[in-house]
Amino acid sequence: MPQPNFNDLAAFAMVAKERSFTRAGAKLGVSQSALSQTIKALEERLKLRLLTRTTRSVAPTEAGLRLLETVGPRFEEIEAELAALGELRGKPAGTIRITAGEHAAISILQPALRRFLPTHPDIKVEITVEYGLVDIVAAGYDAGVRLGEQVAKDMIAVRIGPDMRMAVVGSPAYLERHGIPKTPQDLASHNCIASRLPTYGGLFAWGLEKDGQEVKVRADGQLVFNSLALRLHSALDGLGLAYMPEDQVLPHIGEGRLVRVLEDWCPPFPGYHLYYPSRRHFSPALSVLVDALHERG
Numbered sequence: 001m002p003q004p005n006f007n008d009l010a011a012f013a014m015v016a017k018e019r020s021f022t023r024a025g026a027k028l029g030v031s032q033s034a035l036s037q038t039i040k041a042l043e044e045r046l047k048l049r050l051l052t053r054t055t056r057s058v059a060p061t062e063a064g065l066r067l068l069e070t071v072g073p074r075f076e077e078i079e080a081e082l083a084a085l086g087e088l089r090g091k092p093a094g095t096i097r098i099t100a101g102e103h104a105a106i107s108i109l110q111p112a113l114r115r116f117l118p119t120h121p122d123i124k125v126e127i128t129v130e131y132g133l134v135d136i137v138a139a140g141y142d143a144g145v146r147l148g149e150q151v152a153k154d155m156i157a158v159r160i161g162p163d164m165r166m167a168v169v170g171s172p173a174y175l176e177r178h179g180i181p182k183t184p185q186d187l188a189s190h191n192c193i194a195s196r197l198p199t200y201g202g203l204f205a206w207g208l209e210k211d212g213q214e215v216k217v218r219a220d221g222q223l224v225f226n227s228l229a230l231r232l233h234s235a236l237d238g239l240g241l242a243y244m245p246e247d248q249v250l251p252h253i254g255e256g257r258l259v260r261v262l263e264d265w266c267p268p269f270p271g272y273h274l275y276y277p278s279r280r281h282f283s284p285a286l287s288v289l290v291d292a293l294h295e296r297g
Contacts, residue, residue, distance in 0.1 A: 008042040009071050011035055012050060016060045016068045017140065076140060080283055092284035093122035099134045100127060100145035102228045103245050104272045108145065108161050108293070116292045123285045131226050132198030136277065142286050143276040151275045160293040161271035165246040168206070168266065169258040171238040181241075181261055184208045184215040191240035192219035193231050206243045208265040215265070219243060 014024040015035065025035045043050050050064035060068055082094075100109060105127055113125060128141075136144045144151075147164075151157045168181075174191075181187050187206070195204040203224065206217040221240050225231050228248065235242035235249075236257055242249075246266075252258040274293055276286065 011038045094285045095124040097126045097141045099141045104145040148270040148273045155275040156278045157273040157275040160274045163268040164271045165268045166266045167246045168262045169249050170241045174238040191221040193240040193242045194219040194224045210265045
């Protein structure tokens, strides 16, 4: 059987990963038609169908999945080694791919990158906001950012943020109409702005604690979001009570647009950690970013 060349395999791995000839072509710098011909030639040489194509999607076949699982990690290792060669030029270089939740991206990564990137012009950072926990190795990320309790035990974790607190808030107009909850049980009679996150399946429960007593409140109401900004704006609009990271609402509390309730039921907890797999090559670019984030944390 003729041996496929590495360009064929790299093209296949990109298409299978992106599930799109258009997106894969853009990343590889080739046209969609040229990429399609490359994959077709590879399939003909292997005498196997590697991709199932429809008018709207592309998905690996069973043979394609097997090939992707074999060659995908190899290309990632090659890319990491090539990026590491930047160290030989005396300064780190390359692209760092990070997955993070919305709040971590806004409150931790964005401020750090504002200081970090101007002094490291050869480093690119790609951040993908995702609301569920992600297998960073399988998804091709260099690192992830999550709360410490959410980091898998087999990962190396570096704390990059201070302790956090949550806050239950509502507008003055809302609280005037519906009253101020004094206990977590009182929330059952309130219009709570809920969240539905992939990690938790159903509606996200508000975790409240006081004097060692933990209460999980199933927030329910007319609104359900997976967006931090939409929850905040809905609370400001007087549409209900929101359960928010404290740093996102303190300015509004200080200016009287929001009122905090049940504050004694919201103790601090460990903040964000950046994590990465110990078996993956730790590139110089990621190393300097970790140092910058660790100093902040």
